[in-house]
Amino acid sequence: PAFRACELxxxxxxxxxxxxxxxxxxxGAVGTGxxxxxxxxxxxxxxxxxxxxxxxxxPQTVVEIYPRLLTGSVHKSNRAARAEYLAHLDxxxxxxxxxxxxxxxxxxxLVSARAMWxxxxxxALHAIPTALERIEGAIWLPPMAATDTRxxxxxxxxxxxxxxxxxxxxxxxxxxxxGPADGWxxxxxxxxxxxxxxxxxxxxxxxxxxxxxxxxxxxxxxxxEPERFPVVSRVAPGExxxxxxxxxxxxxxxxxxxxxxFHRLIVPGLTHWNHPGFHAYFSNSASIxxxxxxxxxxxxxxxxxxxxxxxxxxxxxxxxxxxxxxxxGLGRGWFGxxxxxxxxxxxxAIAAAREAKPExxxxxxxxxxxxDLPVMRVYCSSHAHTSVDKAVMALGLGHENCVHIAVDxxxxxxxxxxxxxxxxxxxxxxxxxxxxxxxxxxxxxxIDPVPEIAEIARAAGxxxxxxxxxxxxxxxxxxxxxxxxxxxxxxxVVMNPHKWLFVPMDCSALWVKHPDVLKRAxxxxxxxxxxREQDAVVNYMDYGIQLGxxxxxxxxxxxxxxYGADGLAARVRQQIALTRAFASWVRAEPHWEVIxxxxxxxxCIRHAPPSLDAAATDAHNERIMHxxxxxxxxFLSHNKTNDQLVLRFAIGNIxxxxxxxxxxxxxxxxxxxxxxx
Ligand code: PLP
Numbered sequence: 001p002a003f004r005a006c007e008l009x010x011x012x013x014x015x016x017x018x019x020x021x022x023x024x025x026x027x028g029a030v031g032t033g034x035x036x037x038x039x040x041x042x043x044x045x046x047x048x049x050x051x052x053x054x055x056x057x058x059p060q061t062v063v064e065i066y067p068r069l070l071t072g073s074v075h076k077s078n079r080a081a082r083a084e085y086l087a088h089l090d091x092x093x094x095x096x097x098x099x100x101x102x103x104x105x106x107x108x109x110l111v112s113a114r115a116m117w118x119x120x121x122x123x124a125l126h127a128i129p130t131a132l133e134r135i136e137g138a139i140w141l142p143p144m145a146a147t148d149t150r151x152x153x154x155x156x157x158x159x160x161x162x163x164x165x166x167x168x169x170x171x172x173x174x175x176x177x178x179g180p181a182d183g184w185x186x187x188x189x190x191x192x193x194x195x196x197x198x199x200x201x202x203x204x205x206x207x208x209x210x211x212x213x214x215x216x217x218x219x220x221x222x223x224x225e226p227e228r229f230p231v232v233s234r235v236a237p238g239e240x241x242x243x244x245x246x247x248x249x250x251x252x253x254x255x256x257x258x259x260x261x262f263h264r265l266i267v268p269g270l271t272h273w274n275h276p277g278f279h280a281y282f283s284n285s286a287s288i289x290x291x292x293x294x295x296x297x298x299x300x301x302x303x304x305x306x307x308x309x310x311x312x313x314x315x316x317x318x319x320x321x322x323x324x325x326x327x328x329g330l331g332r333g334w335f336g337x338x339x340x341x342x343x344x345x346x347x348x349a350i351a352a353a354r355e356a357k358p359e360x361x362x363x364x365x366x367x368x369x370x371x372d373l374p375v376m377r378v379y380c381s382s383h384a385h386t387s388v389d390k391a392v393m394a395l396g397l398g399h400e401n402c403v404h405i406a407v408d409x410x411x412x413x414x415x416x417x418x419x420x421x422x423x424x425x426x427x428x429x430x431x432x433x434x435x436x437x438x439x440x441x442x443x444x445x446x447i448d449p450v451p452e453i454a455e456i457a458r459a460a461g462x463x464x465x466x467x468x469x470x471x472x473x474x475x476x477x478x479x480x481x482x483x484x485x486x487x488x489x490x491x492x493v494v495m496n497p498h499k500w501l502f503v504p505m506d507c508s509a510l511w512v513k514h515p516d517v518l519k520r521a522x523x524x525x526x527x528x529x530x531x532r533e534q535d536a537v538v539n540y541m542d543y544g545i546q547l548g549x550x551x552x553x554x555x556x557x558x559x560x561x562x563y564g565a566d567g568l569a570a571r572v573r574q575q576i577a578l579t580r581a582f583a584s585w586v587r588a589e590p591h592w593e594v595i596x597x598x599x600x601x602x603x604c605i606r607h608a609p610p611s612l613d614a615a616a617t618d619a620h621n622e623r624i625m626h627x628x629x630x631x632x633x634x635f636l637s638h639n640k641t642n643d644q645l646v647l648r649f650a651i652g653n654i655x656x657x658x659x660x661x662x663x664x665x666x667x668x669x670x671x672x673x674x675x676x677x
Contacts, residue, residue: 203255211255218263219291223274226655230632231275233268240269271635273505276656279664280629280637282442282470282602283652286504289562293555294504302551306529307537310551314538317553323560324509327568328472328495329481331488335515337543338507338552342469343387345494345510346436348522348544350378350391352492352512353434353463355521363521367396377425379403380436381413383443385467388436397433410597411446411641413437415453422460432462437490439483440471443639443648444596444604447471450486458489466493469508473500474576474600477569483599500575500601500652501568503559507552518543575601575651582649582661589669595641601651604641607672618645620675627671634664 222228243265272278274286286294304313321336339345354362360373367373376397380388382404392402403425406417422432435457437448450466457464466487468475472495475484487493492512497503512518523542525534541547563571583598583605591609606621621638625647628634637648647668651661 207255211259215259226272226275227277229270229272229275231272231277231635232629232632233271235269240265274653275635276653276660277634277664278653279649279651280635281650282499283650284499284505285502285652285654287502287559287654289558290502290504290555293558297551297554300551304549304551305541305547306531306539307533308531313551313553314540316557317540318538320553320557320560321509321511324497324556325511327560327565328475328484330484330511334511334513336509336511337540338556339510339544340506340508342385342467342494342496342508343390345508346387346465346467347391347394348510348518349465349492349494349512350434351395351521352514352518353465354395356463356514356517357431357433374429374431375401376433377401377403377430378434378436379405379418379421379432381405381407381438381441381448383407383411383441383446384436384438385442385469388467407446411441411444413448413453415449415456418453419456422456426460432460434463434465436465436467439466439468439487440600442470443641445471445600445602446596447483447599451489454486454489463492464490466490469494469496470499471600473572476501476565477573497556497559500572501559502563502571502654503556507556515543571654575656578656578658578661579603579651582665585665595644595646603649604639604646605649606644606646609676614644621645621647623675624668624671627674628664628667631667634667
């Protein structure tokens with residue numbers, strides 16, 4: 001229905017004045033000599049447009065239309081009005097002023113671009129239903145000379161011709177099929193200031209300055225009020241993809257358009273990990289120093305594969321990893337490197353564990369077709385993260401050789417069960433190559449008894465890897481440093497600053513005791529990567545699969561400096577206190593349960609009214625979770641623990657405070673009551 005309304009209104013608009021330029025969904029405007037009594041306004045209103053004075057200048061001169069489906073502005077287009085309007089704006093760059101004065105059409109585009117920008121955060125825009133979004137995106141009419149009546153009809157093509165995808169600029173069809181000999185198409189897109197967008201080389205720096213400044217403003221606003229957005233995206237599967245063109249543009253597009261599409265098409269499909277109501281999985285944060293670090297990383301475009309290809313990235317990685325080691329209270333003698341995720345860190349660790357048995361010569365001979373190899377076993381608790389399983393699978397050891405050890409009543413790996421499993425395997429001729437202990441399990445944040453496990457692993461000659469991806473961060477709190485007791489006995493440990501240490505995705509810290517073993521597993525230096533100083537420096541490409549490596553150390557270093565050890569500890573401590581407070585409210589409420597000890601910043605809870613049996617209780621909790629998540633104010637995830645569905649409530653976002661936690665608790669109770677009503 002909305003589609004039709006739009007079509008009707010557009011014909012009305014077209015009817016009013018041959019000279020009018022009107023654009024849908026892009027920078028565009030209706031030019032007309034008069035506003036009063038203009039048929040365009042009722043037509044636009046019927047189409048669902050919102051219309052209000054463009055600015056203090058008053059409706060007689062400029063009216064802005066910011067619609068649910070139409071983007072444009074209506075303004076008085078005579079020269080005097082244009083000049084008056086431009087004089088009124090003090091935030092327009094000079095070039096824009098000059099352009100605006102130079103012609104009605106350019107002025108239209110300018111006014112509209114400004115209109116779009118001014119209202120970029122209007123909730124109505126962000127809540128545009130998909131159908132309308134698609135319509136809006138389906139037609140894009142670039143600014144044209146208003147006097148070109150021959151092409152006037154092309155401004156408003158039938159919707160159906162353009163249903164395939166958004167932003168099919170008219171210039172698409174008029175672009176020449178083959179470009180001139182130098183490879184550059186004669187038909188170049190132009191930015192709002194007339195800059196050719198298809199010229200060789202990068203875009204003009206002035207554009208970068210303008211758009212970067214706009215984006216910084218937007219990001220600052222986004223961070224100031226993340227709650228403006230629903231924490232969980234409300235789009236349906238496929239919706240975002242359907243809103244996007246199926247093919248890349250042939251002609252260069254202005255950054256302003258691309259960014260407008262970002263706001264219009266991409267933002268609605270974001271689940272906001274930066275939202276303080278994000279309590280699902282392990283919530284995390286893009287902190288201010290972390291974002292600044294990432295900006296520089298991208299701009300500098302360093303590739304830290306060799307020391308030589310970025311001495312600073314390499315050495316800062318070594319230094320930052322050593323600082324982080326100290327913050328966590330780990331001893332000396334660790335070699336640190338940064339990877340993208342804990343899954344990869346664990347994969348590398350288990351690869352090293354296999355390489356630590358050189359007699360197997362898996363590097364040289366592989367695993368296939370060898371009768372001389374024993375079955376290799378890797379042990380972890382039944383609550384360990386699946387990244388351990390995946391590493392075992394990917395390393396060709398066979399998933400069945402990832403042995404899941406039973407846990408105690410607090411969901412910690414049972415050392416006696418581990419010892420028994422190893423003994424039995426050894427008796428059957430199998431070879432224990434690695435044990436993975438977890439500090440802060442994904443399911444309930446349980447902490448495996450690392451000192452006991454370390455002893456058993458050592459006795460078995462197996463590599464001990466500690467997965468402290470989430471829980472390790474708690475060790476920055478001095479009074480919680482004991483959480484990593486025994487880890488110095490391990491051979492490797494992973495901790496993710498991108499989980500609970502306020503570093504934006506992605507940044508996983510891996511330390512190994514025997515870098516030579518890791519290097520033996522992965523190093524392979526072709527002639528073109530040989531460097532003079534290679535024996536005197538760390539070339540990080542030698543310690544993993546990747547050759548190219550991002551400069552992740554920068555953001556980690558900036559986060560550690562910007563908060564300091566005390567600031568990091570205070571933040572983590574506060575989040576643990578909030579989680580404990582939340583758990584205490586849950587415990588105090590009849591029929592609500594906290595199903596595991598709350599050591600860190602994860603509380604696993606459920607509502608278990610006595611009237612419901614086990615299956616009904618699970619279903620009830622699942623509905624509670626969906627109801628809370630639908631609120632847009634809080635986001636929880638679930639898990640099965642002891643065959644019961646439990647709700648995971650994690651705190652880890654730097655902007656979460658008591659208000660958010662109280663609100664989430666209120667939503668949970670309301671959802672539970674409503675579900676039983
Ligand atoms: N280990 C634990 C304990 C985790 O909780 C997670 C993820 O939540 C991972 C590993 C995997 O982390 P990543 O996404 O960095 O691979």
